[in-house]
Amino acid sequence: MKLSHLGNEDADATARLMSASQRLIDEAARLFPLAAAQNDRTIWLEAMIDEVPDYLYFKDRNSRFVVANRAIVNDNRREGLDSLEGLSDFDIHPEHVARGFFNTEQEIIRTGRAMLDMEELIRDSGGRFKWLLTSKLPVRDGAGDVIGIVGIARDITERKRAESLHLGQAHLLKMIALGAPLTDVFSSLILLIEAHVSDVTGSILMLAPDGRHIVTGAAPNLDPAFCKLIEGAEIGPAAGSCGTAMWRGEQVIVSDIETDPLWAGFKALVAPYGYRACWSAPIRSYQGKVLGTFALYSRTPGEPTAECMKLVGMATHIAGIAIERKEAEDSIQFMAHHDTLTGLPNRSMLDERVASAIEAADDRGGTMTLAFLDLDNFKLVNDSLGHHAGDELLKIVAARMLRCVRASDSIVRLGGDEFVVLINGGMRKGETVEDRLRAVREAIAEPVVIEGRSFQVTCSMGVAAYPEHGRNATELLARADAAMYRAKEIGRDAMQVFTAELANRAHEKLERQEELRRALAQGELFLQYQPQMDLATGRIFAVEALIRWRHPERGLVGPGDFIPLAEETGLIGPIGDWTLRAACRQNKAWQVSGLPPIVVSVNVSARQFQEKDWVERVAAALEESGLEARYLELELTESLIMQDVQQAVETMHRLEQLGVHLAIDDFGTGYSSLSSLKRFPVGRLKIDRSFVQDLPNDSDDAAIARAVISLARTLQLRVIAEGVETREQVDFLREAGCHEIQGFYLSRPIDARALQAILCIPNP
Ligand SMILES: Nc1nc2c(ncn2[C@@H]2O[C@@H]3COP(=O)(O)O[C@H]4[C@@H](O)[C@H](n5cnc6c(=O)[nH]c(N)nc65)O[C@@H]4COP(=O)(O)O[C@H]3[C@H]2O)c(=O)[nH]1
Numbered sequence: 001m002k003l004s005h006l007g008n009e010d011a012d013a014t015a016r017l018m019s020a021s022q023r024l025i026d027e028a029a030r031l032f033p034l035a036a037a038q039n040d041r042t043i044w045l046e047a048m049i050d051e052v053p054d055y056l057y058f059k060d061r062n063s064r065f066v067v068a069n070r071a072i073v074n075d076n077r078r079e080g081l082d083s084l085e086g087l088s089d090f091d092i093h094p095e096h097v098a099r100g101f102f103n104t105e106q107e108i109i110r111t112g113r114a115m116l117d118m119e120e121l122i123r124d125s126g127g128r129f130k131w132l133l134t135s136k137l138p139v140r141d142g143a144g145d146v147i148g149i150v151g152i153a154r155d156i157t158e159r160k161r162a163e164s165l166h167l168g169q170a171h172l173l174k175m176i177a178l179g180a181p182l183t184d185v186f187s188s189l190i191l192l193i194e195a196h197v198s199d200v201t202g203s204i205l206m207l208a209p210d211g212r213h214i215v216t217g218a219a220p221n222l223d224p225a226f227c228k229l230i231e232g233a234e235i236g237p238a239a240g241s242c243g244t245a246m247w248r249g250e251q252v253i254v255s256d257i258e259t260d261p262l263w264a265g266f267k268a269l270v271a272p273y274g275y276r277a278c279w280s281a282p283i284r285s286y287q288g289k290v291l292g293t294f295a296l297y298s299r300t301p302g303e304p305t306a307e308c309m310k311l312v313g314m315a316t317h318i319a320g321i322a323i324e325r326k327e328a329e330d331s332i333q334f335m336a337h338h339d340t341l342t343g344l345p346n347r348s349m350l351d352e353r354v355a356s357a358i359e360a361a362d363d364r365g366g367t368m369t370l371a372f373l374d375l376d377n378f379k380l381v382n383d384s385l386g387h388h389a390g391d392e393l394l395k396i397v398a399a400r401m402l403r404c405v406r407a408s409d410s411i412v413r414l415g416g417d418e419f420v421v422l423i424n425g426g427m428r429k430g431e432t433v434e435d436r437l438r439a440v441r442e443a444i445a446e447p448v449v450i451e452g453r454s455f456q457v458t459c460s461m462g463v464a465a466y467p468e469h470g471r472n473a474t475e476l477l478a479r480a481d482a483a484m485y486r487a488k489e490i491g492r493d494a495m496q497v498f499t500a501e502l503a504n505r506a507h508e509k510l511e512r513q514e515e516l517r518r519a520l521a522q523g524e525l526f527l528q529y530q531p532q533m534d535l536a537t538g539r540i541f542a543v544e545a546l547i548r549w550r551h552p553e554r555g556l557v558g559p560g561d562f563i564p565l566a567e568e569t570g571l572i573g574p575i576g577d578w579t580l581r582a583a584c585r586q587n588k589a590w591q592v593s594g595l596p597p598i599v600v601s602v603n604v605s606a607r608q609f610q611e612k613d614w615v616e617r618v619a620a621a622l623e624e625s626g627l628e629a630r631y632l633e634l635e636l637t638e639s640l641i642m643q644d645v646q647q648a649v650e651t652m653h654r655l656e657q658l659g660v661h662l663a664i665d666d667f668g669t670g671y672s673s674l675s676s677l678k679r680f681p682v683g684r685l686k687i688d689r690s691f692v693q694d695l696p697n698d699s700d701d702a703a704i705a706r707a708v709i710s711l712a713r714t715l716q717l718r719v720i721a722e723g724v725e726t727r728e729q730v731d732f733l734r735e736a737g738c739h740e741i742q743g744f745y746l747s748r749p750i751d752a753r754a755l756q757a758i759l760c761i762p763n764p
Pocket residue numbers: 530545546547558559560563576579603604605635665666689722723724725742743744745749
């Protein structure tokens with residue numbers, strides 16, 4: 001203290017007073033050292049609690065602040081108020097918030113139990129929301145009575161933000177995984193970002209499939225009128241923030257729309273909406289392709305914070321995942337409903353298309369026409385020029401058909417070389433449905449050049465019209481199908497419209513199909529067996545299983561009367577399975593009854609053989625019956641193998657690995673080439689009955705039979721002649737070197753029991 005301005009006397013007096021005071025303090029400190037320390041401790045304690053960034057306070061039994069540290073005072077500072085002492089929460093928080101705090105505290109005071117780690121949301125004096133993690137504990141006096149509470153609260157706003165962001169992200173990913181609509185995912189994403197960045201409005205724009213124009217994705221809080229203005233705009237080197245970001249494939253931060261040259265052409269558009277800054281970042285695919293943009297608009301000019309751009313980064317990442325997932329889903333959908341080769345709708349779309357064509361016809365009070373179409377010589381192209389050429393042909397045919405119909409018509413590929421054309425009515429002036437279908441047929445028949453070769457394919461077409469020939473998709477399809485079969489029957493390259501006579505036939509066919517299905521279910525089918533003999537030993541070494549139908553009215557029906565229908569309708573699958581199982585079971589039963597083991601030979605139809613799990617079914621039949629594979633032979637026809645040689649050879653190898661024998665039935669009637677025959681893992685050739693029946697007198701048949709026998713012997717295959725009826729035939733075949741015979745000469749096909757009797761007779 002400076003005393004120079006005082007008079008000397010005053011100064012002396014003052015100096016004396018000061019020195020006396022100092023002595024007094026020193027003396028007091030000497031006499032009462034504890035009080036001084038106590039005083040210091042209070043100061044330190046106050047300083048200490050003021051330094052703590054968490055809220056720390058003590059409240060009395062009425063929940064009034066007695067002590068409050070600087071952190072809580074600062075956050076609740078009101079004008080003219082720099083301490084909370086004597087105040088309650090009702091003085092600084094809204095009533096409902098304060099009431100909550102008050103009730104909690106009164107509960108603690110009443111029960112004497114602490115409440116720890118409570119999450120509380122408050123609004124500080126600056127209006128900011130804060131999340132607090134609060135613990136409140138009772139404080140007791142020396143007698144153990146609760147005199148108030150001490151509270152400590154930590155600001156966990158940042159943690160809560162991170163948590164809510166995390167939850168938001170998880171929710172979005174779940175939406176994406178569950179296939180929520182893209183606009184819903186986008187809207188939720190934008191709302192999430194908007195909740196975490198103050199005073200911004202988000203928008204997602206997509207790049208149109210042409211890669212040049214903008215399509216709105218979502219912008220739940222952006223002015224809809226402004227969104228409309230952006231829709232369809234072209235991207236470019238100076239096309240606002242988003243159009244430029246898509247064009248450049250990089251982030252574009254425009255801090256002032258009014259002055260930035262990128263917005264020069266658009267600022268007038270945006271002005272009425274008040275947006276002044278726009279920060280945009282591209283949304284990319286996993287491979288880096290630009291799919292769209294995520295943008296934030298602000299009504300005040302400026303740059304985004306690093307934190308904000310981090311969120312934008314997260315948003316573009318999630319939006320990218322959502323778009324890609326949607327694209328993948330769309331392409332799976334497309335693939336499921338379209339044929340990959342031609343791009344035409346596939347069978348799964350047929351019913352839907354027919355139904356909507358019928359609906360449209362009803363609305364117009366008009367008609368619609370359905371044409372079933374099958375290429376006539378497609379197999380030949382496939383077999384002679386290979387699958388690649390076949391595929392090319394189908395693509396060309398599909399494109400030509402599309403050229404002949406209107407956008408409202410449909411062309412569906414059913415599979416293979418089968419198509420359906422739906423004509424929806426609306427005709428050009430003077431044009432009829434027949435004209436349009438004729439145009440389709442003529443377009444198909446135009447010469448085609450594939451791999452340097454020029455050729456021509458025709459088609460057979462069956463036509464049914466709504467409502468004349470059928471009232472729904474099933475009826476119309478069945479009738480057009482029936483008409484198409486008729487077109488094939490009358491010599492192909494034809495168009496046949498459905499008629500009443502065809503209706504009867506189709507009806508009959510349906511009835512017979514049902515009958516056959518019932519026959520299988522009710523055990524009307526059974527097997528007969530025809531023995532096969534080794535000419536060298538005279539031993540019956542095998543039997544052929546032949547299917548029969550004991551029809552309740554028609555009596556015994558031979559396979560020729562129902563196997564083709566079974567093949568056509570797919571019933572051959574279950575029927576073939578039944579035959580295979582029954583034959584294996586019977587053969588095993590003969591063995592178990594003590595008969596010498598023989599091979600059972602089972603006929604396989606093409607459709608059966610082409611089924612994906614055919615080999616597994618054979619294995620299952622063996623397993624189920626307990627028959628060893630070497631006692632089963634499968635008879636495949638030449639034409640079956642020739643339908644798809646590569647696939648057939650593969651299946652044959654798998655069957656060979658199982659241990660079953662393979663034979664080629666009806667040999668000589670098909671067109672197996674020598675070279676392909678070498679590739680087949682078969683053990684036997686069967687000379688077709690047609691070449692045997694006129695032996696030995698017909699010189700052509702005799703020549704063929706000799707050729708087949710010598711071919712088989714050269715390839716080291718066994719050879720069997722079927723349909724052998726006479727002694728002369730046997731002599732001829734023996735002399736020609738044939739190994740085995742089967743036919744009426746030995747025995748007609750007979751029941752298992754009768755065959756058992758033959759097998760019991762000792763070999764001659
Ligand atoms: N004229 C004459 N005929 C004889 C003689 N020996 C046998 N046959 C007949 O010739 C056919 C031989 O069967 P396939 O060529 O495999 O020809 C079979 C076979 O392709 C098919 N088939 C028979 N059973 C089945 C089967 O279970 N599944 C399949 N997918 N087709 C079968 O039906 C065709 C006809 O069978 P079936 O009517 O039983 O006619 C049998 C048999 O009864 C003979 O000395 N003279």
